[in-house]
Amino acid sequence: MAFNPKQKILIVDDMSTMRKIIKNMLTKMGCNNLTEADDGKPAWEMIQKAHEEGAPFEFIVSDWNMPGLSGLDLLKNIRADERFKKLPFLMITAEAEQSNVVIAVKAGVSNFIVKPFAITTLKEKIDKIFPG
Amino acid sequence: MEQANLNFLQFSKPFLDALKETFTMMVQCDLTTHSPSVKSSTTAKGDITALIGMNGLLETNGEDKPFKGLMAISWPEEVYIKMASKMLMEEYTEFNSEIADSGAEIVNIVMGNAKAQLANQGFKIEMATPSTVKGKDHELKYPTNTTVIEITCSSECGDFVLEICYQEN
Numbered sequence: 001m002a003f004n005p006k007q008k009i010l011i012v013d014d015m016s017t018m019r020k021i022i023k024n025m026l027t028k029m030g031c032n033n034l035t036e037a038d039d040g041k042p043a044w045e046m047i048q049k050a051h052e053e054g055a056p057f058e059f060i061v062s063d064w065n066m067p068g069l070s071g072l073d074l075l076k077n078i079r080a081d082e083r084f085k086k087l088p089f090l091m092i093t094a095e096a097e098q099s100n101v102v103i104a105v106k107a108g109v110s111n112f113i114v115k116p117f118a119i120t121t122l123k124e125k126i127d128k129i130f131p132g
Numbered sequence: 133m134e135q136a137n138l139n140f141l142q143f144s145k146p147f148l149d150a151l152k153e154t155f156t157m158m159v160q161c162d163l164t165t166h167s168p169s170v171k172s173s174t175t176a177k178g179d180i181t182a183l184i185g186m187n188g189l190l191e192t193n194g195e196d197k198p199f200k201g202l203m204a205i206s207w208p209e210e211v212y213i214k215m216a217s218k219m220l221m222e223e224y225t226e227f228n229s230e231i232a233d234s235g236a237e238i239v240n241i242v243m244g245n246a247k248a249q250l251a252n253q254g255f256k257i258e259m260a261t262p263s264t265v266k267g268k269d270h271e272l273k274y275p276t277n278t279t280v281i282e283i284t285c286s287s288e289c290g291d292f293v294l295e296i297c298y299q300e301n
Contacts, residue, residue: 017234020220021158065240067261094244095259097251115241116157 003130005030008055012036012043012062012071013092018115022061022092025119029126040069044077051083059129064093064100072107079108088129092117139190139199140298142253144168144281147203147296150245154238155287159218164286165294171280174271177293178206180227181265181272182235184243188257190300197300199255200275203246204295205239211290218289227266236262275299 009031013019019036026034035057037043043062050056060078064071071091078084088110093100096114104112111125148165155163183204189196207215209227215238216231217224224231239262247257265272274280278299285292 015233015237015240016230017216017219017237020230024221065261094241096245096248115244116154118157 001130002132003126004058006033007031007058008033008035008050009059009061010035010037010043010046010057012038012040012060012066012074014038014063014066014068018063018092022122025122026061028119029123039066040071040074044069044074047078047084047087048081057087060087060089062089062091064091064095064104072104075104075107075109090125090129139300140279140281143201143250143255143298144296146246146249146253147242147294148283149249150242151205151238151285151294153245154241158238158241159215159287159289161218161288166284166286168281168283171282171295174274176204176206176265176270176272177282178212179209179266179268179270180212180235181206181270182239182262183265183272184239184262185260185275186243186247186257188255191254191256196256199298199300200278201296201298202274202278203239203243204272205235205242205292206272206295207235207292208290211292214289215287215292232264236264 011019011022023034037046047057062071062074075089078087090111091104091109092113094115101112110129113121113125152163155161181204183202186201188199190199213224216234219234243259247259250257274297278297280295280297283294285294
């Protein structure tokens, strides 16, 4: 299914600067249904609540390293729940080591971006998650 | 040159490379770096400093040699505000909560990228969480008995200082 910029997207990062950068990039791509969470823990609660209210998130863009619940643990929570097994999840991390990619892939990540990155990289990764 | 100093030189380069790449990509401006010098004071050169500590092991000749270190970037306030404005594509005229972690994000990205490059050279690093200190002439707490080098970096936002310290235990 091709990427629909109108879909409901959750941006998860403990650093407000990176949330804003991602939000700016997604806005430039035409996205306007963007919600932010500053850690994996509130993000997990928001994902469940949105589903229960009948307006589920359709795409998660999350940082890996966060002080409460990490992006990896958030991903594991999501994949362990039957309701969210197919929820697209893009992981963003500053740690560029190959071993991290392997860990994320094993946990069921949809795609992976290493910081720093440009909007073109974000678009390419999203296009791979949502092939037209 | 002593082996520990050679190791320090080898250790420093990935931070410079990562900082240049991060600036090009996230701040959309090029960076020129000047010659390194040894820092003798613990006072920050800038008004805002983002820093991150690290511990690790250097694998040489089949042996693991422990080391500790720290990376810091210190900006004059006006340079920091210009840099954050470019990063966030919004004009800021003063330091506020919206840009308070911009420097820490730069440090986090530089550290993460340098860590990956250093892993290929035998440096296995555990990185801490970045933090930010603000204030005129603030003091920086380096790990004890470490040598600190400072490198002035020039960009269209202005000059700022990268500091790296490294000590084999």
